[in-house]
Amino acid sequence: MLSRVPCRISTIWVVLALFVCRDALADDERPWRVLLLSDDFAMPASVTQMQAMEEELELRAGRPVEVYRESLDLVRFSGAEEAQATILRAKYSDVPLDLVVTLAPQSLLFAARHLTTLRDPSLPIVAFSVTEENLRDVQAHTMAAMTIPFDVSGTLDLAFALHPDRRRLAVVAGRSRYDQNWLARARTMLDARDDVIDVTYPGDGTLDEVIERIRTLPPDALVLYLSFTADAAGSRFASRDVAKRISEASPVPVYGIFESYVGYGAVATMAPSFVEHGKAAGELVLRVLNGEPGASLHVAAAPNPRCVADARELDRWRLETSALPLGCEIVFQQPSFWEQFRWQILGGLAVIALQAALIGGLLVQRRRSRAAAVALEHERNVAAHAARLATLGELSASIAHEISQPLAAILSNAEAGEMLLGTKAQNASTSLKEIFADIREDDLRAHDVVRRVRSLAQRRTPALQALDVNQVVADARRLLDVDAPRRGVVFEWDLAPLPLVNGDRVQLQQVIINLAVNAMDALSGQPPPRRRVVVKTRCIANQVQVSVRDYGSGIPDEHAGRLFESFFTTKPDGVGLGLSITRSIVAAHGGTIHAENRSDGALFMFSLPTLVTERHVATGVANVTAT
Amino acid sequence: MTDAAPIIHIVDDDESVRTAMARLLGAAGFRTRVYGSAGEFLLQPPEDVPGCVILDVRMPGPSGLDLFEALTKDERSPPVVFLTGHGSTATGVRAMKDGAVDFLEKPVSRDTLLDAIKVGLDRDAERRAARAIRARISQLSARERQVLDGILAGKLNKQIAGTLGTAERTVKQQRANLMRKLGATSVAQLVKLVDSATQSR
Numbered sequence: 001m002l003s004r005v006p007c008r009i010s011t012i013w014v015v016l017a018l019f020v021c022r023d024a025l026a027d028d029e030r031p032w033r034v035l036l037l038s039d040d041f042a043m044p045a046s047v048t049q050m051q052a053m054e055e056e057l058e059l060r061a062g063r064p065v066e067v068y069r070e071s072l073d074l075v076r077f078s079g080a081e082e083a084q085a086t087i088l089r090a091k092y093s094d095v096p097l098d099l100v101v102t103l104a105p106q107s108l109l110f111a112a113r114h115l116t117t118l119r120d121p122s123l124p125i126v127a128f129s130v131t132e133e134n135l136r137d138v139q140a141h142t143m144a145a146m147t148i149p150f151d152v153s154g155t156l157d158l159a160f161a162l163h164p165d166r167r168r169l170a171v172v173a174g175r176s177r178y179d180q181n182w183l184a185r186a187r188t189m190l191d192a193r194d195d196v197i198d199v200t201y202p203g204d205g206t207l208d209e210v211i212e213r214i215r216t217l218p219p220d221a222l223v224l225y226l227s228f229t230a231d232a233a234g235s236r237f238a239s240r241d242v243a244k245r246i247s248e249a250s251p252v253p254v255y256g257i258f259e260s261y262v263g264y265g266a267v268a269t270m271a272p273s274f275v276e277h278g279k280a281a282g283e284l285v286l287r288v289l290n291g292e293p294g295a296s297l298h299v300a301a302a303p304n305p306r307c308v309a310d311a312r313e314l315d316r317w318r319l320e321t322s323a324l325p326l327g328c329e330i331v332f333q334q335p336s337f338w339e340q341f342r343w344q345i346l347g348g349l350a351v352i353a354l355q356a357a358l359i360g361g362l363l364v365q366r367r368r369s370r371a372a373a374v375a376l377e378h379e380r381n382v383a384a385h386a387a388r389l390a391t392l393g394e395l396s397a398s399i400a401h402e403i404s405q406p407l408a409a410i411l412s413n414a415e416a417g418e419m420l421l422g423t424k425a426q427n428a429s430t431s432l433k434e435i436f437a438d439i440r441e442d443d444l445r446a447h448d449v450v451r452r453v454r455s456l457a458q459r460r461t462p463a464l465q466a467l468d469v470n471q472v473v474a475d476a477r478r479l480l481d482v483d484a485p486r487r488g489v490v491f492e493w494d495l496a497p498l499p500l501v502n503g504d505r506v507q508l509q510q511v512i513i514n515l516a517v518n519a520m521d522a523l524s525g526q527p528p529p530r531r532r533v534v535v536k537t538r539c540i541a542n543q544v545q546v547s548v549r550d551y552g553s554g555i556p557d558e559h560a561g562r563l564f565e566s567f568f569t570t571k572p573d574g575v576g577l578g579l580s581i582t583r584s585i586v587a588a589h590g591g592t593i594h595a596e597n598r599s600d601g602a603l604f605m606f607s608l609p610t611l612v613t614e615r616h617v618a619t620g621v622a623n624v625t626a627t
Numbered sequence: 628m629t630d631a632a633p634i635i636h637i638v639d640d641d642e643s644v645r646t647a648m649a650r651l652l653g654a655a656g657f658r659t660r661v662y663g664s665a666g667e668f669l670l671q672p673p674e675d676v677p678g679c680v681i682l683d684v685r686m687p688g689p690s691g692l693d694l695f696e697a698l699t700k701d702e703r704s705p706p707v708v709f710l711t712g713h714g715s716t717a718t719g720v721r722a723m724k725d726g727a728v729d730f731l732e733k734p735v736s737r738d739t740l741l742d743a744i745k746v747g748l749d750r751d752a753e754r755r756a757a758r759a760i761r762a763r764i765s766q767l768s769a770r771e772r773q774v775l776d777g778i779l780a781g782k783l784n785k786q787i788a789g790t791l792g793t794a795e796r797t798v799k800q801q802r803a804n805l806m807r808k809l810g811a812t813s814v815a816q817l818v819k820l821v822d823s824a825t826q827s828r
Contacts, residue, residue: 400712404712404732407734410647411647411735413650434650441643
């Protein structure tokens with residue numbers, strides 16, 4: 001065992017200084033010298049307890065403490081006990097020790113047997129990590145002791161709490177004396193309990209055999225792992241590592257009696273904390289060193305067993321943490337995704353939030369601009385509607401005439417029929433048939449007028465459709481033909497065959513009526529030969545052109561630039577919206593409108609793209625919608 | 628006076644209106660003539676038959692008002708009843724002042740129309756009677772006219788003879804002649820006849 005260092009001096013300079021000027025030091029400045037005997041420094045539990053105890057000494061001693069550490073390893077070298085005692089006596093003959101501290105039972109027994117004769121029979125021994133039973137044999141030599149309250153039964157309670165339906169137990173212990181001690185204690189405990197149905201002890205044999213036995217455990221069993229430092233073949237192991245191998249092989253959960261097994265395959269344990277126990281031991285050592293009354297022969301148990309569980313194992317066996325006792329410490333909790341990547345997540349969320357805000361802002365902006373476009377479109381439709389109503393108002397006399405004609409005819413026919421019935425005249429039935437036919441025809445005629453007026457008067461959203469402009473002109477003509485004679489105006493219609501355009505029938509009709517009424521107005525002061533309006537349709541270069549020509553006095557130069565402006569009017573009772581709306585309607589159809597003077601009158605002409613160049617129309621309308 | 632049934636002239640550019648109107652008036656016992664425009668009516672040679680004109684105001688070409696204006700210049704023209712689809716008060720008042728029988732708005736009920744036609748025909752009859760008297764008066768000799776003027780002025784035969792420088796007996800003879808020619812049996816009747824001929828136009 002060359003790798004094992006039997007003695008380690010932690011603060012060499014302190015030792016040297018002490019040798020040089022030992023006597024010059026005041027009593028309370030002299031370092032305390034403590035010999036720490038341990039069963040086996042390699043045991044993880046021992047390391048934890050020892051370190052906790054030494055830390056406590058360093059923190060609270062108030063003066064230097066020299067700790068000499070000896071690992072006796074008596075489990076393996078039980079035959080060399082005397083030899084070790086001889087060596088230690090020789091080794092420490094010149095060291096003025098103040099105290100011997102023993103860790104675990106074997107070293108306590110060794111100290112009791114040999115070290116009192118080391119130099120000073122009154123050298124106090126403080127033992128920790130021992131049991132009450134250990135103390136019974138060595139009480140005479142022991143100044144103080146800290147027992148560690150291992151709770152095998154508590155661990156079993158814990159296991160049963162987590163598995164209320166399992167009562168079969170495999171209790172695992174190795175073949176070393178230490179292991180067998182634990183096994184004996186466990187058996188005693190199990191004998192006292194009546195809630196365990198079936199117990200097996202698979203710990204005999206080599207470790208490989210033990211593991212094979214573990215592998216074949218029935219699925220409703222539990223493993224209670226005690227200690228395994230040696231197998232039947234004499235191979236030595238660290239108990240903690242064996243716990244890990246057994247847990248890996250086991251088809252059922254493994255519970256261990258030591259805290260150190262948690263993290264090495266044990267689901268949970270009910271055991272005292274080795275750190276706390278080491279600290280408590282350090283405290284006790286200091287009280288003895290300080291000569292506190294009552295400190296010697298003091299036996300204390302610390303700390304109380306507590307529950308520690310391995311989150312990974314709980315997860316592996318799908319166990320509910322709610323079954324654990326209150327205050328149970330759950331270790332090896334996998335940090336959640338959130339805990340692991342909190343800042344990255346927050347950063348990502350912040351970026352997403354920023355983007356969302358940006359996108360939201362842009363959407364709001366887009367919606368607003370759309371709403372504005374819709375509102376504008378709506379305004380234009382309202383204005384167009386108002387202008388149509390105004391035009392209808394101007395044509396109202398003609399419209400009334402158009403409607404009263406068929407009504408008059410219907411009334412006369414009806415009354416004639418009535419009289420015929422009374423007179424029983426010859427051919428009465430033939431006449432009546434004619435009368436009824438005429439009545440129906442007149443009714444339809446009146447209805448047609450009403451329908452046309454209503455379509456102009458209705459407030460509606462424009463609907464684009466393929467249209468023959470000549471058809472629209474014909475519609476307008478039916479209204480104008482009634483009005484023109486009243487004004488003494490003669491209309492001439494010069495319509496050429498046209499390709500279709502994409503347009504709203506009512507709005508285009510409105511455009512034509514507007515221009516025609518304007519033309520008639522322009523003729524009001526003219527002598528009869530000049531009271532002519534020529535309406536012409538042509539198709540030129542994929543454009544349908546409609547011109548309205550009058551023979552009035554033309555457009556005064558000072559008005560030429562403002563003709564299509566809103567609220568510009570030369571009529572005494574005009575609002576000045578007609579031409580402005582006319583232009584906006586034409587523009588919405590992707591067309592253009594202009595006015596020009598001729599030698600003897602004015603000409604208004606608008607052009608619309610034909611449906612053949614469909615893309616052109618679509619672009620035009622889209623542009624208008626977007627404005 | 629003639630016994631021929633009166634003729635109602637219907638001038639309307641709307642064919643269905645004039646057909647219906649003709650049908651109605653036909654059922655009411657009238658003879659009817661229909662015309663699609665003012666020009667058409669004017670081209671038709673007038674018959675010396677009692678009647679009246681139902682005239683639409685608004686028509687292409689010369690309007691109803693234009694036609695009416697032309698008709699008022701000829702005393703033999705039948706009276707005019709206006710029918711309009713959309714009557715303006717001003718137009719109506721002017722037409723009535725100028726001697727139209729009535730100014731009716733379409734659609735018009737049969738009774739209103741027949742009443743107006745009756746008024747028109749009465750007026751036509753009066754005018755015809757007056758025209759007949761005037762025709763008879765125009766057939767009197769110059770001396771008989773002078774005697775008539777004297778009678779109308781309320782003079783005695785003697786006074787008339789004095790004014791004309793003839794014998795009272797001669798005046799008496801001429802007075803009897805003109806009474807016979809004008810179809811009057813008394814001075815009172817004579818005055819009434821002449822009065823109606825000059826008043827009713």
